[in-house]
Amino acid sequence: MMNDRSWLLKSWDAFGALRSRSEGTWVKRCGRRACEPILVGFVSLVLLTIPIYAQAPVADTIFIGEFLTLDPAHPTAEAVAVSAGRIIATGSQSEVEARATKDTRRIKIDGFALPGLADAHIHVAGVGEQLERLDLRRLTKAEILAKVAEAVRSSPSGSWITGGGWDEGFWHPSEFPTASELDTVSGDHPIALSRIDGHSTWVNSKVLALAKITGDTPDPEGGLIRRNAAHEPTGMLVDHAQRLIRGVVPAPTPADEERRIQIALRQFSRWGLTSVHDAGVGLEAISIYKDLLKRGELPVRVYAMVTGEEAINRYLASGPEPDLGSGMLAVRSFKLFLDGALGSRGAELTDAYSDAPPEHGLELMKDADLERIVRAAHQRGFQVNTHAIGDRAVRRALDAFEKGGVTPNERFRIEHASLVTNDDLPRFVHLGIIASIQPVFVGEYSRWAEDRVGSSRIHWVLRTRDLLNAGVSLAAGSDFPASDSGEPIATLHCLVTRQSAAGKPEGGWYSDQAVSVDQALRMMTAGPAYAAFQEKELGTLSVGRYADFTVLSANPYQVASDDLRTIAIRMTVVAGRVTFNAGGH
Ligand SMILES: [Zn+2]
8 A cells, every 4th residue: 555655756756747748858859939929838737736845856957068069969068057967957057057056055166077988898896996005007117026026025024915907018028027136125025916908817836836936837728828848837927716715815804895995986076987897896895885875975877797607697696776766876787708818818709818828818717607697688688798808709609698698688798808800899799799899999909909810810909999890889998997097088089180198109000990989989989888878868968867967178079189198087976976176276
């Protein structure tokens, strides 16, 4: 039986729905002065038939400045009115002021506001951890050893020292490092330093001893212990071989994880991000997100991809959670790993690596297991997002989706899709598979990808323009901290120039794969929104949508492409709430 209160709420919802429909109509057809009489007539009609409730909602906040809405019907606006986290009007300042009351707050925007920038593939707790540990990105080997030596001097005896972000592509010669090099500065500390891609770890002899990894230890399935001529481990553990040290590295406590997530979320607001897709979370992280949401401390929308057998099984039993807290948190997708990364030669290729034959990379999941999860997810209404970098892994993912009867409505995704053959390109379109790409990899790939795959396959690599021209749905992300940068401005710059965040190489890497500023911005706004089933709520600054926007210091359509990376973030707004303000007030 329905009690009075629930009836009241239901009626109120019905009025709300009617209101937003009528506003939608107004915005679509009018927005010009000539339409006002029609609007007035329509509103009076509604007022006559529905007393009091049908008044246009009033703005709690009006933002004033230059808006680039990415909405083709109204590409620019001088002001945006917000009520309870959603946009209720856009247009000229005087049009929008009609929604104000004496209590309405006004916030002036210093710059150019775009729909909130999203990252379709990032590792949230990983970013927090990265911000807490030794940052080895872009350093030479000598600089890394000096940094480790410094940490050894300042850390309690015997404690673990961890770091990440090293990339032998910056070294001369460009060779994988060894435990003995690290031993020279280690003292009695176990040291584990992960490569930029997170797919391999450089450890010292103390770690090898603690984990009991010797010349007799076999390579685990899906992993590789690099060895010297005497078959002894060199100190490089690739992909699943990294699991051999898991038992001896002190595990992060739930408090560590919560702290790291919070550090990362604060950083995202400073970078101008309003939404992130967390590419692989367990139950612990999901419960942290739920707690933060409950406490009102989630400053960025999180689209969580569930990973790990236990968590996936739990969600298959309980079902998806597509909208927790007005679009702030969604748990409706699974993240699977089919292969490793190209830099560590873990990406699964059909033909051998050009610089290390007969290596083909690693198969981290068997077809039968993949097909089983795809079927189960499909039945239970979950999206499947598969990590697939090598051409063979990409093909296996497409095959499994096709076999599982996946339709475009389900929006299954391939994360990375770094090597796509000409034959597989149209299959993305036919099956409606989203390519979730990380353009910022261009910087590091430009240094070694051609060595790995050779000249005949290089045109399959990071082929953004080809994917776009073929009609593939694209969502852009950064994969940070497994890449050089998590800043969306770096992604924008890289999409347009095919250069790294540092502006390398000159002229861009295979610059025929570059896209326009407009195409890039859509991959960073509407693209991730579609990939998260949020395209009606996010992606443009339009009436009825969430008031999420990012304010840039310059208009990206008007600056020279080389200067895109110099654009600063002035303000970030999520659901009408300012989550970052460079002006600090
Ligand atoms: Zn990733």
